Amino acid sequence: MIGHELGGRYEILARIGEGGMALVYKAHDILLGRNVAVKVLRQQFVHDEEFVRRFRREAQSAAALSHPNVVSIYDVGQEDETHYIVMEYVEGSNLNEIITERAPLQTEEAVRIAMQICDALEHAHYNQIIHRDIKPHNILIGKNGRVKVTDFGIARAVTSSTITQAGSVVGSVHYFSPEHAKGVSTGEKSDLYSLGIVLYQMLTGKLPFLGESPISVALKHLQERFEEPRVVNPHIPQSLENIILRSMRKNPGERYGSAADMLRDLESCLDAGRLNETKLHFHEDMEDTRVMPAIRGGAVYDAPAERTTVEQESYASRQPQEGQARTQGKRWIKPVVMIGGTLLVLGLLFFGLRMFLNDLDTSEVDVPYVVGKTLTQARSELEAAGLKVEDPIIYEASEKPKEEVIQQSKQNMIVKTGTYLRLYVSSGPQMEEMQNYVDQKYSDVRDNLLTLGLTADQIKSEEVFSDKPAGTILSQSPVAGEQFRIEQVAIRFEVSKGLEMVAMPNLVGRTQKEAINLIRDNELRLGPGNGIVEEPSFEPAGTVLEQFPHEAGTEVAKGAEVSITVSSGLPADARQFTFNINVSPAQAGGTSEVKVVYSDATGQNIECCKQTISDWTTIPVKVTLGPGKEAQVMVYRDGELADVFTRTYDQVQAGASQGESVPGMAPQEPEPPVEQPAEPQEPEQGAATENGGANQGESHNSGGNHDEQG
CATH class of the missing domain: 3.30.200.20 (Phosphorylase Kinase; domain 1)
Known part of the structure; x- marks a missing residue:
């Protein structure tokens, strides 16, 4: 939640x-x-x-x-x-926590709390709402001291069928009125009885009735007398004890008439004039319990209220007035005779009683304090002091060791030899048995454990990968059947967080061996059989063509199965052809870098080879063709496309062939030099013929040389 x-x-x-x-x-x-x-x-x-x-x-x-x-x-x-x-929401503590920590409370504090509870009950009763579950657990004390009563009307929803439900009535039966304990309809005075018990517990630190079971406690409400508050705590004023005695009468008719009456009594009980008032006396409760029916459904027997001390005094004061009507006679004779006879009888009784008491006089002893001792030690010590242990021993769950006395009915007092003491003995801590939660949903189990009273810090979980659905408990500590204490146990669960996921690797294009290694490295498995299917393909044999059912990159659980399709080689109708490409350098006598790229049924733009040539060189290029396909070879020389050759599937089938040559260029002859004609000069006088004849001879030679060169 x-x-x-x-x-x-x-x-x-x-x-x-x-x-x-x-x-x-x-x-x-x-x-x-x-x-x-x-x-x-x-x-x-x-x-x-x-x-x-x-x-x-x-x-x-x-x-x-x-x-x-x-x-x-x-x-x-x-x-x-x-x-x-x-x-x-009330910020503070409940009254039960305060009683546990520091009871008995101071008288003034207890009265102040009781008055506020009583004021709340008066308001509720005026609105026809009976609480029916007044107890310290339902009384909240705020940090400002304000008392708040909670759970109004809730207790009325509990039917008689819930009396055996664990936790439903066990905690409240100590505060039940006798009529409530019988499981019949209750009224306003039932709430006042419960308030009386709360006041008793605040002032004494203990409950008036305890027992081994809810039924035994209910019977004590009906049949037994409780130890009076001032016997347990002598510091309680008599006026306050009287309020408790009246509110806890077994006969509803003898209790306060309303919450308002009880509130008025509480308001004045600590006045100086009332602190030591006369103790209230009622007829013995045992006389009343003999006429009360057994615990069952039905109407509550409402016995006539016995006269209180005040009523008896009022009754006695009326007697002289009623006797005045009697006839006047010898009034002095009869009284004298009666007084004399009475004195004689009283004298005889006095001396007889003294003799009888002297014979029965027993010694008194201090009650040993045996709380904290083992039952055996306590019994021996009490018996040695002349006291007796009441049976049966009352066992209660406690933090104290098993068989240790945790409470005794009388202490710090002197009692007659032979007096019975009731002992409350620890049965050890309240233990619970660990259930088997394996395979259950962790969130549901955690909520159930919190309902039992465990805190969130006591419940730990560790998530691990598992093939069980996420959130399922895989193991637990303590194991099923082991006993544990709610306030001390630390419970650990191992909880499934489902299968561990992994990204599916890309297997297509890898070799079969590489694909299998990748599958194993990622903690996956090959599919049914060996998980490998072979089929013809233009891809090299052993190349993975397909993976299924999981595509590359998808998230899959570790241990998932994957199958692969692997190439078994070329299809039966595939054909292969070899181009023999003859390539020469771009210039005869020079060198060129040649690269061949081809496309066929196995792929596009596949680089076949690359080399440097200095003369005619034959380069074989093997290609694969399928029906309706063609192969293409592109020859690059010195980075430029030199030529392209193609073959179709039908041409290969027909055996057609043609030369595949990529010639270069022949070397260029150097051009002869061109002579420039000399510029004509003016001949000098007397020398023109000689110079002219000489020039003509060089020109020939030159011409002859030119022809010779030509």
Whole structure:
């Protein structure tokens, strides 16, 4: 429930208490921005339609109460199978915690708390609402000292069938009125009886009735007398003890007439004039219990109220007036005779009683304090002191070691030899048996354990990968059947977080061996059989063509199966052809870099080879063709496309061929030099013929040389 938003409005913050019927959580009202207390009905009651109907009706009735000493009811609702009541949140402690920590309380404090409880009851009774479950657990004390009574009307929803439900009645039966213990209809005075027990517990630190079972405690409410408060705590004023004695009368007619009457008595009980008032006396309760019916349904026997001391005095004061009507006679004779006879009888009785008491006089002893000792040691010590141990011994769950005495009925007092003492002995800590939670959903188990009373810190979990659904409990500690104490146990669960996931690797294009290694490295498995299917392909034999059912990159659980399709080689109708490419350098006598690229059925633009040539060179290029396909070879020389050759599938089938040559270029001859004609010069006089003849001879030579060169 922690972190859950109940009704779309109340955010559950923490669990702050629990009872037999419900769990109580601290929550935050998102709508109004305030903290509230949310009481959630336990799961074992949600299918009891009668109970749920009364639960809702009574909670709605309690919401009508408006009083400073009553916890306010804000809302009642249901979400799925969760029934809840939203109440005022009181920052502080409940009265039971205060009693446990520091009882007996100071008289003034106890009276102040009781007055506020009584004031709340008066308001509730005026509105025809009977609480029926007044106990310290339902009394909240705020940090400011304000007393708040809670659970108004809730107890009325408990039917007689719940008396055996664990936790439902066991905690409340110590505060039941006799009529409530019989399981019959109760009224306002039943609440006053319970308040009397709460006041008794605040002032003495103990409960008036204890027993081994709820039934035995209920019978004591009906039949037994309780140890008077001033016997347990002599510091209690008599006026306050009188209030407890009157409120705890077994006969409802002898209790206070209303909460208002009891409140008035509480308001004045600590006045100086009342502290040492006369103790109230009533006729023995045992006379009343003989006429009370057995514990069963039906009407409550309402015996006539016995006269109290005040009523008896009033009755006696009326007798002289009634005797005045008698006839006047010899008034002095009869009284003298009666007085004389009475004195004689009293004298004889006095001397006889003294002799009898002298014979029966027994010694008195101090009651040994045996709390903290073993039962055997306590019994021996008490018997050695002349006291007796009441049977049966009352065993109660306790933090004390087993067989250790945790309480005794009488202590710090002197009693007659032979007096019986009741001992309360530890049966050891309350133990629970660990259930088998393996294979159950962790969230459900955790909620159930929190309902038992464990805290969130006591429940730990570790998530591990497993083939079980996520959230399933795989193992537990303690193991099933082991005993544990709720307040000390630390429970650990190993919880499945499902299968571990991995990204599917890309297997296509890899060799069969590479693909198998990748599958194993990723903790995957080959599919049914050997997980490998072979089929013809233009890819090289052994190359993975396909993977299924998981594509590359998808998230799959470790251990998942994957199958691969592998190439078994070329199809039967495939054909291969070899181009013999003859290539020469770009220039005869020079060198060129040649690169051949081809495309065929096996792929596109596949670089076949690359080399440097200096003369004619034959380069074989093997290609593969399928029906309707063609192969293409591209020859690059010195980085430029030199030529392209193609073959179709049909040409290869027909055996057609042609030369594949890529010639270069022949070397270029150097051009002869061109002579420039000489510029004509003016001949000098007398030398023109000689110079002219000489020039003609060089020109020939030159011409002859040119022709020769040519």
